[in-house]
Amino acid sequence: MQRDLPPDLQHMTGCRTPLVPTLSTMSDSPRVFLDVGAHHGETLGVAMESEWGFDRIWCFEPVNSCVEVLRSVADDRVEVVPSGLWSTDAMMDVHDPGALHASVDSEASRRGEIESCTFLDAARWFAE
Numbered sequence: 001m002q003r004d005l006p007p008d009l010q011h012m013t014g015c016r017t018p019l020v021p022t023l024s025t026m027s028d029s030p031r032v033f034l035d036v037g038a039h040h041g042e043t044l045g046v047a048m049e050s051e052w053g054f055d056r057i058w059c060f061e062p063v064n065s066c067v068e069v070l071r072s073v074a075d076d077r078v079e080v081v082p083s084g085l086w087s088t089d090a091m092m093d094v095h096d097p098g099a100l101h102a103s104v105d106s107e108a109s110r111r112g113e114i115e116s117c118t119f120l121d122a123a124r125w126f127a128e
Contacts, residue, residue, distance in 0.1 A: 030055040036085050037061065039100065040069045048075055060085050062117030063097040086119035093117070 031054045033047045038059035047057050057077050059070050062084035070080045084104075086092070096102045097115035 033057045035059045038070055038080075039063075039066050039102075041073060044070070044073065044078065048073075048077070060120075062119060063094055063102060063115055065098045081120075082118070084117060084119040085122040085125065087122065088119075089121045089124075090119045091116055092119055 031052075033052070033054045033056070035041075035043050035047065035057065038044055038061040041059070044057065044059055046052075047054055054077060056079070057075070058079050058081060060081045060083060061067050061070055062082070064082070067080060067082045070078075073080075084092075084094075092104050093106075093114045094102050094104060094117045095106050095109035096111045096113055097117070099111065101108055101110065103109075
């Protein structure tokens with residue numbers, strides 16, 4: 001049984017019920033965590049803790065040096081996707097790759113370094 005969204009979210013989304021299942025409606029489903037922009041696994045380390053009970057953890061990271069760090073994690077639940085997620089498939093420049101402030105927005109650059117990276121269409125990835 002799905003609960004109605006709080007009024008403020010109903011206003012923002014135009015929906016009365018959640019667009020995705022809530023944890024209470026997914027009790028028999030595998031628990032999945034998506035770390036989008038996984039960097040060096042700062043969030044991944046927490047997501048792997050047993051208290052969260054994630055069955056599968058997907059790390060999306062477009063920067064090569066960060067992908068190498070993530071691939072060193074020894075946990076069968078972790079899948080590293082060497083791409084970012086976007087509204088369409090694209091190659092884009094990531095400014096200051098490897099930095100915590102890395103961004104596709106050139107205005108965020110502090111060091112002037114650029115890496116051309118792959119981004120996947122998020123809607124298509126979820127559909128597949």
